[in-house]
Amino acid sequence: MTAPVGVLVVDDQPLIRHSLRLIIDGEPGLSVVGEADTGEGAVTRAAQLRPDVVLMDIRMPGGDGIDATRRIADDPVLNETRVLVLSMFELDEYVHAALRAGASGFLLKDAEPARLVDAIRRTHSGESLFAPSILGRLVAHYLDRPARRNTAPQDPTQQTLRGPDVLTDRETEVLTQVGRGLSNDEIAQALTISMGTVKSHIGNLLAKLHARDRAQLVIAAYDHGLVGAGHAGE
Incomplete structure (x- = not known):
């Protein structure tokens, strides 16, 4: 049990x-x-x-x-x-x-x-x-910061994130769904894959993007244009 x-x-x-x-x-x-x-x-x-x-x-x-x-x-x-x-x-x-x-x-x-x-x-x-209202503003907060990719970021939540160029096509699809706020179960349904596969992709995303947690993956998805600000909290 x-x-x-x-x-x-x-x-x-x-x-x-x-x-x-x-x-x-x-x-x-x-x-x-x-x-x-x-x-x-x-x-x-x-x-x-x-x-x-x-x-x-x-x-x-x-x-x-x-x-x-x-x-x-x-x-x-x-x-x-x-x-x-x-x-x-x-x-x-x-x-x-x-x-x-x-x-x-x-x-x-x-x-x-x-x-x-x-x-x-x-x-x-x-x-x-x-909360949906918070997610939208959270993402906007990071997207509004100019020239972050070319300078050493001061915010510790952003200091190790890498770009999506290291990802496979499927990992990019999963990251996009994460950025839209979908749960693992919802991602599995949207992409017609198993929960185990979703979890495996999430683990790969965390490792490849050097992200600390899923919240950073959300920010990375928006930061690199995989989803737009209008999707926040959907």
């Missing part, structure tokens, strides 16, 4: 933690393994529990969620732990900071419970997930 996906819930408001626990524990294959109400507590509990996914609030006393995300992402012991930021605010600076810190996704707290559950599952499976 497969072990449930263990989730660490981090939020400074007890009512929100309780609500999230009810939603998550009510879903098959998911389980809340612990809670924390500060950024510092999140780091400590993550080290103790080694959860599969951390649901991370941003604005908290005792260390904010961005710093906690960075510390968790930088801990080699927690290299299997993914961070999904869950915030009331979709301010661009929060989104960019979360991405730079190593978050796998950014979801708003007004999301439907079913979308939250889907986000946890997709995050655990290695997919990056952003």
